[in-house]
Amino acid sequence: xxxxxxxxxxxxxxMTNKKSLKCEQHLGHxxxxxxxxSAKKPLELMFVYSLEERVENNSVPxxxxxxxxxxxxxxxxxxxxxxxxxxxxxxxxxxxxxxxDVNYGYTFGSGTRLTVV
Amino acid sequence: SQQGxxxxxxxxxxxxxxxxxxxxxxxxxxxxxxxxQNSGRGLVHLILIRSNExxxxxxxxxxxxxxxxxxxxxxxxxxxxxxTASYFCATDARxxxxxxIFGKGTKLxxxx
Numbered sequence: 001x002x003x004x005x006x007x008x009x010x011x012x013x014x015m016t017n018k019k020s021l022k023c024e025q026h027l028g029h030x031x032x033x034x035x036x037x038s039a040k041k042p043l044e045l046m047f048v049y050s051l052e053e054r055v056e057n058n059s060v061p062x063x064x065x066x067x068x069x070x071x072x073x074x075x076x077x078x079x080x081x082x083x084x085x086x087x088x089x090x091x092x093x094x095x096x097x098x099x100x101d102v103n104y105g106y107t108f109g110s111g112t113r114l115t116v117v
Numbered sequence: 118s119q120q121g122x123x124x125x126x127x128x129x130x131x132x133x134x135x136x137x138x139x140x141x142x143x144x145x146x147x148x149x150x151x152x153x154q155n156s157g158r159g160l161v162h163l164i165l166i167r168s169n170e171x172x173x174x175x176x177x178x179x180x181x182x183x184x185x186x187x188x189x190x191x192x193x194x195x196x197x198x199x200x201t202a203s204y205f206c207a208t209d210a211r212x213x214x215x216x217x218i219f220g221k222g223t224k225l226x227x228x229x
Contacts (some may be wrong), residue, residue, distance in 0.1 A: 002159065033216075043205070044158075044218040054218060090159055105150050105162030106217060113157065 003027045006109035013081065014117055021076040021112045023091030030096035032074040033106065034066060037088040044076050048095045049074060081116045088113050122220050123206055129226040136193040138223040140206030141186075147209045149182055150217065151191050154203045163191075163204075196227045 004025045015020050023032065034046040048056035049068040063085075065077040074091055092106040124139045132133055140149070149166045152160040165170045166182045166189065173180045179192040203224050207217040 002161070004159075035219075037145065040221070042221045045216060045218065048216055092160075101123075105152070105165050106160075107162065108152075108159035111157070116137045 002107050002109065004091060004093055004107050004109040006089075006112050008112060009110065010113045010115075012115045012117060013078070015081060015083075017081075018077070018079040020078065021089055021091075021114075023074040023076075025072055025091075025093040025107070025109075025111055027093060027107060028095075029093035030071050031094045031109070032068060032071075033092045033094075034074070034076055035090040035092065037090060037111070038086075043090070047076075078114075081114075081115050086114055086116045123204070123223045125223060126221070127224045127226070130196060131226065132196060132198055132229050134227075135194050135224055136195055136200070136227070137202055137227070138191045138204050138206075140189045140191070140220060142189075142206075142208045144208075144210045146184075147211055149180075149189050150207045150209070151178075151180060151189075152205045152207060152219075154205065154222070156202075160205065160228065193225075196225075198227050198229045201225060201227045 007022045031050045033048050036044045036046055045058050046060045047066040052068050063080050067075040088111045090111045091109045094106045095104050122141050125190050130136055146168050148165050150165045151163045153163055154160045164175045164178055166180050178192045182189045203222040205219050205222040207219045209217055
């Protein structure tokens with residue numbers, strides 16, 4: 001275990017469903033991230049939270065809605081998704097710039113494999 | 118926007134051989150990191166090299182960084198079948214507040 005836990009591991013949902021992905025870390029990190037990994041594409045940074053505030057939103061469609069209730073938990077709420085949204089969704093955490101040495105790597109969860117049918 | 122670009126896209130070697138993967142990037146960086154991903158799993162951080170460093174070692178891994186050429190290489194010595202995975206470079210660009218941008222990765226296959 002890496003210290004970053006993502007649930008569920010697999011999710012199949014219809015285009016009209018609403019579901020949520022969950023990420024939890026107990027590493028004392030203040031920054032959390034959502035990445036999307038599609039086949040044959042680089043990892044795409046979706047959202048960044050630092051000290052529970054969203055600091056970046058990379059032109060992600062509004063059908064993806066993040067939530068960070070505290071520094072240990074991050075959610076990605078999904079609604080009316082499209083088949084092209086099928087991908088591996090990865091959560092990561094890292095010390096934020098204000099927390100000691102900024103030059104740490106990220107710690108990733110194992111991901112949620114999402115299939116939209 | 119994509120920052121790191123790995124080369125080659127795929128690499129197949131025999132156990133015991135060395136594997137070299139390269140990464141090129143476009144903008145000034147604070148640091149460059151290498152990650153490994155086993156099929157369908159999360160990424161695991163391998164090594165970080167700062168912009169003022171030229172070489173770094175960790176076990177069988179050796180990373181070099183040439184900021185004048187905006188490139189880095191990852192060398193895995195005496196490879197093992199268990200090294201089979203995808204390897205990604207990621208750059209922490211200056212002014213990015215620590216947000217990493219990843220390349221498409223190199224898929225390494227080590228045959229026993």
